[in-house]
Amino acid sequence: MSVKGSKPKFAMYWASSCGGCEIAVLNTGLKILDVDAAFDVAFWPVAMDAKYKDVEALPDGAITLTLFNGGIRNDENAAMAKLLRRKSQILVAFGSCATEGCIPGLANLSPAREVFDTAYGTVTTENPKGVRPQPETRVPEGVLHIPVFSPTVRTLEQVVPVDYSMPGCPPESHQIAMVIDLVIQALQGKAQLPPKGATIGAGASTVCDECPRQRNVKKITKFVRIQELESVDPNLCLLEQGIPCNGPAIRNGCGALCPRAGAQCIGCYGPAEGVVDNGARLITAFASVVDSNDPVEIERILDGIPDPAGQFYRFNLAGSLLHASRAVR
Amino acid sequence: MVDQEHFEPVIIGFTCNWCSYRAADLAGTARVKYPPNIRLIRLMCSGRLDPTFVLKALAGGADGVLITGCHPGECHYLEQNYKALRRFLLLRRTLVAMGLEPARVRLVWASAAEGVKLAHEIETMVAEIRALGPLRWGHNGTASDSAHDTHAYAMAGQEVSP
Numbered sequence: 385m386s387v388k389g390s391k392p393k394f395a396m397y398w399a400s401s402c403g404g405c406e407i408a409v410l411n412t413g414l415k416i417l418d419v420d421a422a423f424d425v426a427f428w429p430v431a432m433d434a435k436y437k438d439v440e441a442l443p444d445g446a447i448t449l450t451l452f453n454g455g456i457r458n459d460e461n462a463a464m465a466k467l468l469r470r471k472s473q474i475l476v477a478f479g480s481c482a483t484e485g486c487i488p489g490l491a492n493l494s495p496a497r498e499v500f501d502t503a504y505g506t507v508t509t510e511n512p513k514g515v516r517p518q519p520e521t522r523v524p525e526g527v528l529h530i531p532v533f534s535p536t537v538r539t540l541e542q543v544v545p546v547d548y549s550m551p552g553c554p555p556e557s558h559q560i561a562m563v564i565d566l567v568i569q570a571l572q573g574k575a576q577l578p579p580k581g582a583t584i585g586a587g588a589s590t591v592c593d594e595c596p597r598q599r600n601v602k603k604i605t606k607f608v609r610i611q612e613l614e615s616v617d618p619n620l621c622l623l624e625q626g627i628p629c630n631g632p633a634i635r636n637g638c639g640a641l642c643p644r645a646g647a648q649c650i651g652c653y654g655p656a657e658g659v660v661d662n663g664a665r666l667i668t669a670f671a672s673v674v675d676s677n678d679p680v681e682i683e684r685i686l687d688g689i690p691d692p693a694g695q696f697y698r699f700n701l702a703g704s705l706l707h708a709s710r711a712v713r
Numbered sequence: 714m715v716d717q718e719h720f721e722p723v724i725i726g727f728t729c730n731w732c733s734y735r736a737a738d739l740a741g742t743a744r745v746k747y748p749p750n751i752r753l754i755r756l757m758c759s760g761r762l763d764p765t766f767v768l769k770a771l772a773g774g775a776d777g778v779l780i781t782g783c784h785p786g787e788c789h790y791l792e793q794n795y796k797a798l799r800r801f802l803l804l805r806r807t808l809v810a811m812g813l814e815p816a817r818v819r820l821v822w823a824s825a826a827e828g829v830k831l832a833h834e835i836e837t838m839v840a841e842i843r844a845l846g847p848l849r850w851g852h853n854g855t856a857s858d859s860a861h862d863t864h865a866y867a868m869a870g871q872e873v874s875p
């Protein structure tokens with residue numbers, strides 16, 4: 385990394401996430417050298433050693449660009465979101481966890497107690513005494529503190545204002561490279577940043593729009609799981625073959641990678657432009673392919689989607705209109 | 714906390730211009746009484762009902778949602794009420810998976826002549842939701858940083874013994 389000097393500062397932080405976003409950034413290949421050439425890396429736990437207190441010591445607004453990935457699962461995540469908001473000029477909600485909760489957000493279907501019972505009390509965990517981690521634990525050396533678990537996973541924007549959102553689980557590396565280029569050019573006065581609040585590094589339309597599969601008049605009498613089919617037509621729309629593809633509601637920008645490879649879109653780029661709630665949009669899309677006017681028959685066909693909440697909100701529950709199951713309340 | 718005794722459910726009703734809206738009108742002119750808990754929103758057809766409207770209503774504080782349309786075969790735009798039916802059934806499954814009691818969302822067919830029937834359906838729905846109590850979906854945990862209580866509850870169990 386370059387010597388700390390007068391270059392603009394860059395930070396990247398992970399809250400409740402898997403680390404895939406960091407890999408995607410590193411996957412930009414040589415582009416990472418451009419980041420190093422254009423920025424001083426002030427804080428990036430995965431790449432370099434720095435402490436929270438180093439960030440606290442910076443003047444407010446000292447970091448030019450912060451990519452924040454991960455959702456807000458506990459009070460440490462929330463505190464870091466607030467700290468980095470204060471220290472950053474441009475705060476980007478980076479990746480699906482930060483923008484919409486992503487897979488960790490599916491925990492919003494269960495009360496915190498169940499989340500802990502699953503994590504610390506099922507057969508895969510050796511925990512005979514039924515120990516649960518506590519916010520405070522007394523040990524001979526003193527008191528240990530661990531972050532306090534929040535009732536639900538929240539998106540970054542549900543906790544602090546963000547300047548831009550960059551969707552994807554993870555964002556595609558070529559999209560990240562484009563965004564990095566844009567920010568560098570903007571810093572050099574050669575380009576303009578998009579208006580605040582914009583979604584960056586993604587398309588404005590749907591995955592279907594980028595999908596080469598052929599659509600006819602969609603009507604099906606059965607939803608199937610892809611592995612149940614003997615063969616999948618390589619050219620025909622998956623939804624028309626009864627495979628629950630989320631393409632109709634999901635933002636493009638990935639290049640329709642999954643449907644091109646023969647797998648249904650599971651929705652990692654979040655709701656397309658203008659889609660308020662991607663579950664609602666998918667309900668409309670899926671309902672429109674069901675080939676029946678008879679309530680009993682319709683219900684039979686819909687049995688083919690055994691987990692509608694998981695199907696429609698796999699990446700988006702925390703960011704959806706309902707945010708969490710009623711069981712959480 | 715809303716006092717259960719004095720709980721007045723708020724129900725959002727989506728009506729079709731050609732049938733159920735007129736049915737509600739007819740109930741009014743005929744002085745058929747129905748509880749004032751329902752707020753009717755007129756659509757041109759039940760097929761116009763975007764499930765987003767229902768989610769917004771519930772997230773915004775409604776205790777239930779009533780969707781109404783012309784009887785099967787009588788939609789002024791031919792097949793749109795069947796579309797509404799398919800959407801409704803899938804929406805209801807999704808909402809149930811999210812922990813909603815199925816009685817809070819309802820689909821009712823009512824022709825322009827069925828003012829009495831519609832009034833009766835509304836009455837039944839209000840009574841059922843009154844019995845279920847407030848939904849309060851809007852008052853969720855999105856804004857809470859003070860999650861200590863939940864945490865303590867979630868982790869009630871043994872502390873690590875030093």
Ligand code: SF4
Nearest residue numbers: 592595621622629631
């Ligand atoms: S539904 Fe899926 S397979 Fe069909 S066009 Fe859209 S993205 Fe492609």
Ligand code: FES
Nearest residue numbers: 729758783788789
């Ligand atoms: S016109 Fe009434 S439901 Fe379509």
